[in-house]
Amino acid sequence: MIYLDNAATTYPKPFSVLETVYRANRKYAYNSGRGGYRESVQTAEKIFAVRDCLGRFFHCPEQNIVFTNNCTTAVNTALKGLLKPGDHVLISALEHNAVFRPIYKLAREGRITYDQVPYHPDPDRFLQNIRALEQPNTAMVAMLHASNVFGVVHPLRLVGDYCRRKGWLFVVDTAQSAGILPIDMQAMHISALCAPGHKSLFGTMGTGVLALADGISPDSLTEGGTGSHSFDPQMPPDLPDRLEAGTLNNPGILSLGAGVRFIEKTGRAEIHEYEMRLTRWLYEELAACPGIKLYTPPEHIGVPVLSFNVDDRTSEETAAYLAARQIAVRGGYHCAPCAHRFFGTVKRGTVRVSPGVFTGMNECEYFLNSVKFRE
Structure with a gap:
């Protein structure tokens, strides 16, 4: 299979x-923080080492690294625990449902109000769009860093600095950027x-991560055992225990540490440049093919995500055609109806191709030929 x-x-x-997952299931399959015996303590030390690794990676205090079961849980914890x-609330017009649905639910229940900020490729124009929608009771900007459909990137540093000056919380969904783009929570004034x-x-x-700035401590989304403060009926006041009820996913967490070490050894910038080189090549070649519709100008694509459509086919039809040729892409709406409404692709969605660091040029060529010489 060619995986794109x-x-x-x-x-x-x-x-x-x-290899780390295998070793974790053999050597660190003990309940971290729940026992005083050597193996439990060693497991806890390994978990803490990953917190430290992620803290340095995102420029965040290691005790403020909270492990979750995915990014969506992290988003829900931040939104529901801080608002x-x-x-x-201001969210972008390109949000994934991980942000949009929790915000919509809170608004439907009458707890909050929200507006969606139109995307603009010019950072200053995008900030103007934010300023045009702010209200006296605006308390938060919550938005994705990079679109999972169209590959465009929001200017975090500019928005974060504006949030700092306004005294707003700044919550960022980095599903498409963490590990690819440089993220400095302190310099970008990211709250969560x-x-x-x-x-x-x-x-x-x-596996997922919720990284919090100092002084930011959301209410817990779930409650339960933490291995500490057992006689207190409420969750412990300190992070990360406050937000980590129940047994942790030790193999997954340790795999996350191994993943970050791989990025640091390979070079984040080098990974990004390689993936973008493939993405730019795919864009140029697809743009030269008759019947191909592309949606994002190449200069606006900041992460290795490219959307297109073929002739008058639906995106699902094109994805199925490619799957029959052992090429894995995604057609449809990508859990991001907001983005499709904004870019005008609601009728048939888009085909998304997203190369990675292990993608070879020969695989991209096979994909391109399958599209170019389609039946």
Whole structure:
């Protein structure tokens, strides 16, 4: 199979990640923080080492690294745990349902109000769009860093600085950027960063990260045992225990640490440049093919995500055609109806191709020929 669906999950995983999962299930399959025996303590130390690794990676205090089961849980924890009744929230017009659905539910229940900020490729114009929609009770900007459909990137540093000056919270969904683009929570004034472990951080599925700035402590989304403060009926006040009820996913968390070490060893910038080189090549070749519709100018694509359509076919028909030729892409709406409405692709969705660090040029050529000489 030729795998070009890395925006959904990276595949294959680095060998070091697979090896770490195997070793974790053999050597660190003990309940971290729940026992005083050597193996439990050693497991806890390994978990803490991953917190430290992620803290350095995102420029966040290691005790503020909270492990979740995916990015969506991290987003829900940040939004539902930080917003107060009567708050007004600004989200982008390109949101994945991971952000849009929790916000919509809170608004439907009458707890908050929200507006969607139109995307603009010019950072200053995008900030003007934010300013045009702010209200006296605006308390938060919550938005994705990069679109999972069209590959465009929001200017985090500019928006974060504006949030800082306004005293707003800044929650960022980094599902398509963590591990690819440079992210500095302190420099970008990010209050809460939400990331999946299984995408470009190269961990396994069932892992996610909620990284919090100092002084930011959401109410818990779930309650239960933490191995500490057992006689207190409420969740512990300190992070990360406050937000980590129940047994942790030790193999997944350790795989996340191995994934970040792979990025650091290979070079984040080098990974990004390689993936973007493939993406630009695909764009140029597809643009030269009759009957191909592309949606994002190449200069606006900041992550290795490319959307297109073929002739008058639906995106699902094209994806099925490619799947029959052992090419994995995704057709449809990508859980991002907001983005499709904004770009005018609601009628048939788009075909998304997303190369990764392990994608070869020969695989891209095979994909291109399958599209170019389609039946």
